[in-house]
Amino acid sequence: DAKTTQPPSMDCAEGRAANLPCNHSTISGNEYVYWYRQIHSQGPQYIIHGLKNNETNEMASLIITEDRKSSTLILPHATLRDTAVYYCIPSTSGTYKYIFGTGTRLKVLA
Amino acid sequence: NAGVTQTPKFQVLKTGQSMTLQCAQDMNHNSMYWYRQDPGMGLRLIYYSASEGTTDKGEVPNGYNVSRLNKREFSLRLESAAPSQTSVYFCASSERLAGDHNEQFFGPGTRLTVL
Numbered sequence: 001d002a003k004t005t006q007p008p009s010m011d012c013a014e015g016r017a018a019n020l021p022c023n024h025s026t027i028s029g030n031e032y033v034y035w036y037r038q039i040h041s042q043g044p045q046y047i048i049h050g051l052k053n054n055e056t057n058e059m060a061s062l063i064i065t066e067d068r069k070s071s072t073l074i075l076p077h078a079t080l081r082d083t084a085v086y087y088c089i090p091s092t093s094g095t096y097k098y099i100f101g102t103g104t105r106l107k108v109l110a
Numbered sequence: 111n112a113g114v115t116q117t118p119k120f121q122v123l124k125t126g127q128s129m130t131l132q133c134a135q136d137m138n139h140n141s142m143y144w145y146r147q148d149p150g151m152g153l154r155l156i157y158y159s160a161s162e163g164t165t166d167k168g169e170v171p172n173g174y175n176v177s178r179l180n181k182r183e184f185s186l187r188l189e190s191a192a193p194s195q196t197s198v199y200f201c202a203s204s205e206r207l208a209g210d211h212n213e214q215f216f217g218p219g220t221r222l223t224v225l
Contacts, residue, residue, distance in 0.1 A: 043114070043200050043216025044153065087152060091212065098214065100145075100152030 004088050009105040012082075018075040020104050022088030025069040031092050033064060035073045037084040038103070044087065047073065078108045111136050114217035116201050122223045123191045131186040131220050133201030141204045142184035143168075143214065144176060146197040153200060159184055191224045198222070 005023040012018040024033065032051050036044040048055055048062045050071070055062045061074040075082055087103040117132045135142065140161045145153040145168075155168030159178040173195060175187045184203075188195060198221050202214040 041198060041219065043202070043218055044214075045216070046213045049211065049213075098153075098155065100154070102150070102152050 004090065004099075004101050006086075006088055006101060006104045008102065009107070011107050011109055012075075012078045014080060014108050014110050015077055018073075018078040018082065018106055018108070020073040020075075020086050020088075020106065021070065022072070023070045024088065024090050027068055027090050028092070031090040033062070033068075033071050034089040034091050034098070035060070035062065036087045036089065036100075037082075038087070039081075039084040044100075047086075049091075078106075080108050080110060082106065083108045113137065114201055114203055114215050116199075116217040116220050118220060119218070120221045122225065123188075124225050125192060127191050127224075128187070128189050129191065130188075131199055131201075131222075132183070133185065133217060134183045135201075135203040135215070136182065137203060137205075137215065138181070139203035139205055139215070140181070141212075142178065143202040143204075144174075144184065144186045145200045145202065146170065146195075147200060147219075148197050156186065156199075188222075191222075193224045196222060196224045 032049050034049040035047040038044045048060050050062045064071045085103040085105050089098050114135045143158040144156040147153045154170050157176040159165045162181045165176050177185045198219045200219050201217040204212050204214045
């Protein structure tokens with residue numbers, strides 16, 4: 001399983017883009033990159049996932065480098081409600097395995 | 111849809127007591143999971159059930175047992191609680207175990223303290 005490295009914390013001004021990096025240099029070819037977030041102590045919430053191509057949905061964009069060794073989650077216009085812990089999780093298609101690291105604690109500032 | 115529900119929300123046990131955490135989902139999902147989260151840590155998988163009638167160990171199964179009662183319900187049992195099991199327990203479900211996308215839906219958690 002790929003190991004991930006994320007900064008422990010980040011701040012972002014409200015209304016600005018939040019760019020959350022994740023290093024997953026040992027990711028294998030069949031591992032997707034999933035992003036989840038956990039607001040306060042609620043259950044984690046799915047944000048987005050991708051394999052090779054960049055992805056966008058109504059919540060965020062995911063940029064994956066060509067060598068797939070790192071990715072960046074982009075929240076285009078952060079709001080106070082985006083304050084949460086964000087987890088980057090490589091996961092092999094067809095398995096149950098999610099290895100949650102300690103994530104990045106994002107604080108959106110008014 | 112209620113999604114994934116867990117009971118109880120809070121529980122305090124004494125060392126050696128037993129209890130069962132209940133989880134139910136109304137999304138007709140095949141797969142269900144139990145995680146624990148210790149303070150300042152990420153979630154760790156205890157057990158999972160790929161489909162009704164099957165269960166498998168995750169990363170930290172010791173001290174726990176599970177039952178997949180039916181497609182909707184997946185319970186976690188602590189036979190003899192220990193202080194090291196003080197944690198927040200999350201149940202989750204997903205549409206299917208295999209395949210391209212395995213988005214997991216999480217419940218609100220059960221906060222367990224073992225004295």
